[in-house]
Amino acid sequence: MAEALQIDLTPAxxxxxxxIAxxxxxxxxxxxxxxxxGCAxxxxxxxxxxxxxxxxxxxERDGVTLVVDEISLxxxxxxAVDFVESLGGASFQVTNPNAASGCGCGTSFSI
Known part of the structure; x- marks a missing residue:
């Protein structure tokens, strides 16, 4: 397995x-x-x-494992992968420093 700390999972x-699991x-x-x-x-x-x-x-955080394949990495x-609840709903969100732009729905990006 590849080294960790290249991506993070928030407590939420x-x-x-x-x-869910x-x-x-x-x-x-x-x-x-x-x-x-996606749109971006x-x-x-x-x-x-x-x-x-x-x-x-x-x-890994709090007994939960986040995995990312080599190509996606x-x-x-x-x-960082976070879980956010708002008036618009609840979803997993990625804060991606590599993304040059994103879209309004927050699920797609461009580099």
Whole structure:
């Protein structure tokens, strides 16, 4: 596995992942991936993972693991994954220092 500390998981995001994983009876592993598309060129994709893959970079907080594949890591290195609740709804959000611009929905970005 690649070294950690290249991406971070906030306490709020870790708590939310733990709650979702417990409800679904799955391991508390959140996978962040980047896909081409979205309104700004790339979009974030989140999902629970069953296991950590060999090429994953990991970050751990409060018993929860965040995993990012090698290709996606190049686009999100140095980012933090947070869970935000607001009047507009609740969602995982990525604070990405590599993004040159984003979109209004907060789920896609360009570099």
């Amino acid at each position: 995001a870790a708590a939310r992942v733990a709650a 417990a409800r679904q009876g799955k391991p508390a592993i959140l996978r962040l991936a980047v896909d081409g598309g 060129g790339f979009q974030y994709r989140f999902g629970l993972a069953d296991a950590v893959e060999n090429d994953d970079t990991i970050a 190049d686009l999100v290195r140095g980012s």
